[in-house]
Structures are given as C-alpha cells and as structure tokens.
Amino acid sequence: MTATNDASDTSTPGVARAPGPTLHEQLLDDPTRPPDPLLVESPVFLGDADVPYRNYISPDYAAAEFEHVWPKSWQWACHTDHIPEAGDYYVYDIGHLSALILRTDDGEIKAYFNACMHRGTQLRPPNSCGFAKQLRCPFHGWTWSLDGQLIDLPDRWDFPHVGDESHRLAEMPVGEFAGFVWVNFDRDAEPLAEWVGVLDDHFTEFGFEDRYIETHVRKRLPCNWKAAIEAFLEAYHVRETHASGKLGDEVTTQYDIFEPNVSRFIHTTGLDSPQRPSPRTEQEIFAHMTRNLRSGEEALELPDNVRARDFYARMVQEQMGEKYGHDFSELSESLTLDSIEYFCFPNAFFFPGLSLPMVYRFRPDPDDLDISYFDLLILRPRPVEGAAPMPPEVIEIDIDESYTLAAGLGGLGRVYDQDTANMAAQTRGFRASHKRGQTLGNYQESRVRHLQRRVDDLLRAGGYDPDS
Ligand code: FES
Ligand SMILES: [Fe+2]
Numbered sequence: 001m002t003a004t005n006d007a008s009d010t011s012t013p014g015v016a017r018a019p020g021p022t023l024h025e026q027l028l029d030d031p032t033r034p035p036d037p038l039l040v041e042s043p044v045f046l047g048d049a050d051v052p053y054r055n056y057i058s059p060d061y062a063a064a065e066f067e068h069v070w071p072k073s074w075q076w077a078c079h080t081d082h083i084p085e086a087g088d089y090y091v092y093d094i095g096h097l098s099a100l101i102l103r104t105d106d107g108e109i110k111a112y113f114n115a116c117m118h119r120g121t122q123l124r125p126p127n128s129c130g131f132a133k134q135l136r137c138p139f140h141g142w143t144w145s146l147d148g149q150l151i152d153l154p155d156r157w158d159f160p161h162v163g164d165e166s167h168r169l170a171e172m173p174v175g176e177f178a179g180f181v182w183v184n185f186d187r188d189a190e191p192l193a194e195w196v197g198v199l200d201d202h203f204t205e206f207g208f209e210d211r212y213i214e215t216h217v218r219k220r221l222p223c224n225w226k227a228a229i230e231a232f233l234e235a236y237h238v239r240e241t242h243a244s245g246k247l248g249d250e251v252t253t254q255y256d257i258f259e260p261n262v263s264r265f266i267h268t269t270g271l272d273s274p275q276r277p278s279p280r281t282e283q284e285i286f287a288h289m290t291r292n293l294r295s296g297e298e299a300l301e302l303p304d305n306v307r308a309r310d311f312y313a314r315m316v317q318e319q320m321g322e323k324y325g326h327d328f329s330e331l332s333e334s335l336t337l338d339s340i341e342y343f344c345f346p347n348a349f350f351f352p353g354l355s356l357p358m359v360y361r362f363r364p365d366p367d368d369l370d371i372s373y374f375d376l377l378i379l380r381p382r383p384v385e386g387a388a389p390m391p392p393e394v395i396e397i398d399i400d401e402s403y404t405l406a407a408g409l410g411g412l413g414r415v416y417d418q419d420t421a422n423m424a425a426q427t428r429g430f431r432a433s434h435k436r437g438q439t440l441g442n443y444q445e446s447r448v449r450h451l452q453r454r455v456d457d458l459l460r461a462g463g464y465d466p467d468s
Helices: 023-029 059-068 192-196 198-205 225-230 282-289 308-324 333-337 412-432 446-461
Strands: 075-079 088-094 097-103 109-113 129-131 150-152 174-177 180-183 211-221 253-258 262-267 339-344 348-350 358-365 368-381 395-397
Touching: 023 253, 023 262, 059 358, 059 446, 075 088, 075 097, 097 180, 109 174, 109 180, 174 192, 174 198, 192 198, 198 339, 211 412, 225 358, 225 368, 225 412, 225 446, 253 446, 262 446, 282 308, 308 333
Parallel strands: 211 395
Antiparallel strands: 075 180, 088 097, 088 129, 097 109, 174 180, 211 368, 253 262, 262 339, 339 348, 348 358, 358 368
C-alpha cells in the first residue's frame, strides 16, 4: 500500500479523511478484484449545519411525514417468495396506509388499496398474508376477482349508480426489484427504476434475486424511525459502541451518496486499522477473526506469507459453499467478508455481501413518534437444485427484549442490542439537550444528513415548511 490520505486538509469542509490508506486502495490491494460497483467512489458534502431535534420529536413534523413522505415513496412490501402462486396475498401497512398485494391468475403481481369500494372496510387484516380465490369483503359481501373486477354485488338493484368499472378495486403502482415487491401509494409516482437509481445498475452484479429469506425478525424499537435508520448509516459508532466485539477495530469505511435516494457504506473486515496505536501481526488479526471458531484457548494457525483477510475469505467461501451448495471461490474478498450496505430512501437497506447478507426495513409507529418497527432479514443463496425454503415465520421481539432470542442472528444479536441501547438514550437526550440540534461529521455522518435532507425535500415539496 502506498498512497495515503492527506488528513491535514481541514480547510475545505468535507474533504478531510482518516489517516492511512483509503478503503478504495485497500480493495485494489486484494488479490481478487471486486466487482466494479464496489470501486466507485461518490462522496458528497452536504453542509455542516446542526440538524434540529424537532425533526424527531415534533408531532407536527411526524404528521407531515405521514402526509408527504410515506404516501409518496417507493417501499418494499414483501418478498416475491411470499406470493409465489396465483391467489397468494400479503398486506403491507405503513402508518395508516395499507396495501393488499397479490398474484393474479396470470402470474402478474398487483397491489390494491386495502379498503372496500363500498364503505371502506379493510378487505384483509393488517399484517396478514394467505390465499384467496377472490376478494370478498367481510361486511356486506361485495366481491372482486384477483384482477380487481367487481364480480358480485349483493342486492345490485339498490346500486344502479355502481358500475363494474367505477368500482373496480383501486390499484397502486407496484414493481419488483432485488427479489422484493415494491409499492407506492401515489398513483402518479415515478417508475420504481427511477427511484432506486444506481441500485438497478449495481445490483446486476450481486444476484440478489437469487436469494431466499432464512431468518426474519421484527423488533419494536424505542426511537423515532429516522434515529433507528441513522444508527445503521454510519460506522463511526462501531469503535465505541461495539468495542468488545468482532467489529470493534477494523474501521476503514467508505461513504457514498448517489442522489437522489441511495447511499452506501463499505466497511472492511480483516485488515488492521491505521488508527490502532500499534499494528497487529497477520496472525493476531487471524486469531481475532476466528476466535469464535476455535475450541478452548487454541488459536487457529495462519499459514506463512498469506494475509489473514485472504485466508479467512477462502475459509468462509468453503464453509458457505458446503452449506448452501454453491461455488463461491470466484467471489472477491470484499464481497465475501466486508460489510457492504446500501440504503434506499426512505427505509430500506440491502447488504450484498456473502457473510453479512441482511436486508432491513424501518417503519414509524403511526401513534407514537418515539417508536418504530425494524424488519431484519437474513438472506441466503438459493440452492442450485430444488426449491428454496419458503419464507419463515416472523420472530417478533418487543421493545425490552433482546435480539438474542432469535437464534438465526447468531452473535449479531448482541451487537444489535448495543445499538438499541443507544437509540433509547439518544431519544431521551433529544428532549434533555440544551443544544437543540445534532452536530454531524462531514464525511462519516454524511448519510445521516442525506436522509434528513431527503425527508425535508419531500416535506417542502408537499407544502410543509418545518421552519415556519
Ligand atoms: S363495506 Fe365492504 S361490502 Fe360493505
Ligand atoms: Fe451498530
């Protein structure tokens, strides 16, 4: 490694970087070249003004989000595996909005506003899924085909003003991306491909639609939805919050913003942080990475003349290859080991890496702005032969319960618990603070600012001025 950052440039805001090699340089030093999207760098400096705490604690602000952000933004509602056959349906709720997503007899996916065209009754309960040949309202029995056509209207003689066309089920825009079904409650929404922007291009490299859901956890969180998301947008907290863990000290991270809706970090594993006061040997790094694998006090031996990162990547590829029946030997070290995290505004995260293969989704509680819901999915490569397992039952974890209740999360449960403790403390501090806004790092916390700015953009576009 040769080039290093010029950390002394503090005169131009947003330009300074941590001393030592950049993540980009580290990736180029790997023996296997990573896919091109991982070599793209797109830092954006978005200013350095404090972000007001009222964005989290003002009821007016939260109400404006429900009016101008959630009904206008593309969100993934379910996985395509949730509705594989004609008649399978799935209900996605966000705030007081509800979408009924289903597969028609032609195999097409449609999404309807989940409300009867007669007197508004929800056709299917919140958070439900199942199978239906047709959609019959539980109140008076009006019935629609899966295509949304009104096919039965009891006592039709009393409704000469109701036509099959005028009372079709109301559809909303729906699309597929990365194996998930996305909806938008705005019938004039831009196409999904435009919304996900650069993701469309980057994800052609990652085979995300060839994965199935192995574990699905839903956790109730003690904070505003934006604070929950922000806890995962930066790795700046890792050294302090997760200091005792495996993620504790490898902190070279690259932050990118791809306007308008996407941001990313890449966080390396198995390389020594330049910020450590004294560098470790490759054997020490290897011992640290494999400490969960060894029996007793016996450390695993790293062969001579090979980097811990490269050797460990091969180990992971072999283990995962055996477990999931694939050949991962061509994967780059970065795609095998690193924490690669894409965020798509307003609430979705996708991790294309092999050993950290998560998807997140966050939703606000419609009745309490200090509560949010976190869907945490672990995805795995589909078997080459035979069908992938169906999506598992959701493991519900309440606000005071530990993620370690979900066995499928392994050691990550404890790490997520550490994040939750921060969220609760931060939420208390939003109200206790004398200073009325948060101060953000120009680079490492740029994605936090980007999220805040996107919310602000949509609020203002909808005619709500948070400053008035
Ligand atoms: S409200 Fe649905 S049939 Fe009457
Ligand atoms: Fe964390």
